[in-house]
Amino acid sequence: MSSEKVTEVHVPDLGGADQVDVIEVSVSVGDHVDQEATIITLESDKATIEVPSPISGTVKEIITAVGQSVSQGDLILRLSTSGDVDSDDADSDSSDADEPVQHSESFASAAPAPKASESSTIPDKAPLNAEPLSAAQEDELPINRSKQVHAGPAVRRLANELGVDLAQVEGHGPKQRILKEDVHQFVKQTLSAPKAHTAPSAGGVPELPKIDFSQWGSTESVALTKIQRTSATNLHRSWVTIPHVTQFDEADITELHAFRKAESVRLKDQGVKLTPLAFIIKAVTHALMQFPKFNASLSTEGDTLIYKHYYHIGFAVDTPNGLVVPVVRDVDRLSVTDIARELQRLSEKARDKKLTPNDMQGGCFTVSSLGGIGGTQFTPIVNWPEVAILGVSKAASRPVYHDDILVPRLIMPFSLSYDHRVIDGADAVRFTTYLSALLSDIRRVLL
Ligand code: CAO
Secondary structure (H helix, E strand, C coil), X not given: CCCEEEEEEECCCCCXXXXXXXXXXXXXXXXXXXXXXXXXXXXXXXXXXXXXCCCCEEEEEXXXXXXXXXXXXXXXXXXXXXXXXXXXXXXXXXXXXXXXXXXXXXXXXXXXXXXXXXEECCCCCCXXXXXXXXXXXXXXXXXXXXXXXXXCHHHHXXXXXXXXXXXXXXXXXXXXXXXXXXXXXXXXXXXXXXXXXXXXXXXXXXXXXXXXXXXXXXXXXCCCCHHHHHHHHHXXXXXXXXXXXXXXXXXXXXXXXHHHHHHHHHHHCCCCCCCHHHHHHHHHHHHHHHCHHHHEEXXXXXXXXXXXXXXXXXXXXXXXXXXXXXXXXXXXXXXXXXXXXXXXXXXXXXXXXXXXXXXXXXXXXXXXECCCCCCXXXXXXXXXXXXXXXXXXXXXXXXXXXXXEEEEEEEEEEEEEEECCCCCHHHHHHHHHHHHHHHHCHHHHHC
């Protein structure tokens, strides 16, 4: 005679942990589960725990759900077992096997605490399918130690057996959790992928794991603008390919400031806004003439330095859509007023999103000025294929000794980041010293 027995499976002893999150339910109603197969996965502050089924059977009803918190003794699911129940299975009812045994819903759910006869908990000493690994155990594993990888101990073990770096595996479980299937799929894909011609260099940048920030709180995703994406690519390429060094310096622009203020009044009537940047770009051009290496580019192969006989200077513009760098052409042939006009024209074009690719190409050197905003120093990233960039910070009044007397002077900090493959530190400091002297006495530009 056939018999059906309904067995309740409860949360086992969690080693003192309470209210632990259910992060995965591995079975569905109607599934056949083998004894010891994982039915749910829990995650506490310290460990991930895969809860195995104490017996084989068919899932009749699932009580817990992903996102709930559970404690020892909470009902996870009900399993139906037909025919003779294996004596190795959970504690079983001693009812007459010839009679169909049908536990009613109310009977099963009426027992919140595990009962030996009608329900099963996992005995304290029962081996969990994959016990949480201790920190020491995890450290013994050759790979997959990272706590940032979202995977249970069994998946980590499998990955270690197969030599898979879980950081490279995309998870398809809840909250991008990596499942065993994901590991198998990754191995299949890797084996069938065409072989790379060259081995990755020791300095290769490891792929970044995907992170689900919503697991720590509320988030909002906003796609980067096209300008931001382009900037990100260019900045990243420069950052990883150019050995950067930054030289800091400052210039006393007290006289330059007084001259600029006086001229600003006159030029305002002509619609020209004269800011320190126009003077700085003019002075930089003189410094480039004096130090031609700074007006050069390294060939893509890295074996030739290409000196330029033109002076096109880029300047960083902060727009609501991101950072752009229009280029003022032939600055050596322009007056400071002409440069100011160009800065104004190109900045407006940038903010109106009307710059053409031509407006942004062919630069020899870039100036990034944050002086209108603030800050004391910063380290700009070289705008490849250029070899150096000037960062300008806000000028401030400071007491400075002049003939043993402290006098207030307007001091402007600036920095020069450069490609150390092309420029040596001594060249860099000669360049900044020269530039500082020009800005401190702008009349020298006339010489
Ligand atoms: N020290 C003190 N004051 C300064 C200064 C400095 N170094 N540079 C500019 N100022 C003053 C200007 O004189 C102006 O004041 P007044 O109106 O009283 O004359 C005020 O600051 C604002 O200047 P501005 O920013 O409008 O003009 P600018 O020519 O200095 O800069 C531009 C133009 C387009 C470069 C600027 O608007 C901009 O976008 N800067 C940001 C660049 C940036 O993001 N760089 C970072 C790139 S790396 O992430």
